[in-house]
Amino acid sequence: MLAFFWPGVAHYDSVAQYQQVVSGAYYDWHPPAMARLWTVFYRLGWTGQAPMFALQTLFYWIGLGLVAAALARSGARKAALGVFALGLWPPLLGWQALVVKDGQMAAALLCATGLVAWKRLQGRPLGWSGTAALVLLLGYAALVRSNAIFAVAPLAVGLFAPWRWRDWRRRFVLIGATTLAVLALSPMINHGLFGAEPSDVEATQPLFDIAGIAHRAGPEAVPLLPTTTWRRIEAKRCHSSVLWDIFSIGKRCDFIQRGLAGRPRREIFSAWARAIGEHPGSYLSHRFAHWNATTRWFVPWHFPQAVPQAQSLPNRLALGSPGRQLVVYNRFAGWLANSPAGAPILALGVALAVLALARPAQSAAHGLAVPLALSATAMELSFLFVSIASDWRYHLWSMLAAWLSAILLVTEPLPKRRAWIALAGLALIALSALAARLMLPQIGDDYQALIR
Incomplete structure (x- = not known):
């Protein structure tokens, strides 16, 4: 080997x-x-x-x-x-x-x-x-x-x-x-x-789940961001249950993360907990959709991130x-x-x-x-x-x-x-x-x- x-x-x-x-x-x-x-x-x-x-x-x-x-x-x-x-x-x-x-x-x-x-x-x-x-x-x-x-x-x-x-x-x-x-x-x-140094990596999970809940329960379900922002999320299809990456800086939906810049972490986690408590069905639907994707049960044959990388990333x-x-x-x-x-x-x-x-x-x-x-x-x-x-x-x-x-x-x-x-x-x-x-x-x- x-x-x-x-x-x-x-x-x-x-x-x-x-x-x-x-x-x-x-x-x-x-x-x-x-x-x-x-x-x-x-x-x-x-x-x-x-x-x-x-x-x-x-x-x-x-x-x-x-x-x-x-x-x-x-x-x-x-x-x-x-x-x-x-x-x-x-x-x-x-x-x-x-x-x-x-x-x-x-x-x-x-x-x-x-x-x-x-x-x-x-x-x-x-x-x-x-x-x-x-x-x-x-x-x-x-x-x-x-x-x-x-x-x-x-x-x-x-x-x-x-x-x-x-x-x-x-x-x-x-x-x-x-x-x-x-x-x-x-x-x-x-x-x-x-x-x-802390990188706020902990906030990725709340953001991923909040976007999934807002997609299923409606833009008014999560008042963390303005309703116009959630409508923009829908228009740009920023509601993946497969991966968080579309929200990261430099990707097409990074305006969500930019909109949360400077917000206290406590506020983000509080909004996450409140959204789960008020919309448990939407949360579970989002999480089960993600779990199905990551365990690769009901997915197509060619589903990304399964083929091992053959060459190192250019560097x-x-x-x-x-x-x-x-x-x-x-x-x-x-x-x-x-x-x-x-x-x-x-x-x-x-x-x-x-x-x-x-x-x-x-x-x-x-x-x-x-x-x-x-x-x-x-x-x-x-x-x-x-x-x-x-x-x-x-x-x-x-x-x-x-x-x-x-x-x-x-x-x-x-x-x-x-x-x-x-x-x-x-x-x-x-x-x-x-x-x-x-x-x-x-x-x-x-x-x-x-x-x-």
Whole structure:
């Protein structure tokens, strides 16, 4: 993978973060934890995106390799081969070649899972050094994406102690408390510890939701901006439930954000809460439309932001690109990502099936499968309320965790009737997704197709 994809692909976010690394001026629109880690390599003289690409590739394969080796050692050789096949699946591999926060998060969590699997599947404790590594990996993963904690908390609770359903109430309380604590502490860590300047990134979620509510409930529903502004929004079709980007500065609907410039954040958040409380139906309609888009259930086959980027964004920072071989490879990877097999909604179905079938008290493999499935489920459900875009890469970890949990699940015999019911449910999701892809009008594969 290092040879084929070297030196990694610099995504738009990668270029923005590397500018911070070079300039030494950090802000919190992108995760400061990743930029600060990148700075360590930069100051050691290893410039460009290659060190971060090497790091996430090593974490990715160390994690998968340890899980596969642990399974093979326990006699589950077919499952071990399945782990490697999962890691080599083109959409996952293609997107993992991008030096971006989603790949960093997925790689760190895979490495953490591998460390625990290597010890737990042979009934041995992790030890102090392993526990320290686990804390570092989970901590980095939690800070490298704004919503990563929804995936990290359930996984962490299951990695630090074998999962048992009999104490599920205590564990869910712990998951909830951990999630709230990290959400509360993250701004202090980003601004205090990492020295990142605030960029008002928090206001993007309220703006995205408010525009969706105003479109459905009428311009008078949200008095945050003048009625004439909301009518202009309708005239210019500024009511996407797919992504926030059309409101950003420089895009065709940036007059909304400009109109809010200088407004106190409290006023924006208050208007957001009031609009949700007064128009819950419009809010839920907007959020479900977005969740459908980001989980790629009822969408056309060619739906933007699924094909992995093959070349780095043009830049003046000497961030290079892999060879031309990646163009053909990523075209095939994108076709698979656009198919029902690449739909995050199918991965969510797999995770739910694992939770219904796993017996963690009777199997160490099932004891690992449950927290992986919980992590994928929590991450996908979080997009119902905390998400402003529908890029395929946001689901990298969820898809890895869900399918890895399924591989761990099938290492033990399953109750046949319940297994057949689960397979029927997955088939229904896949067939309905396929029907949508065949029947709905095509949009296109590129970013510009979404912001026109």
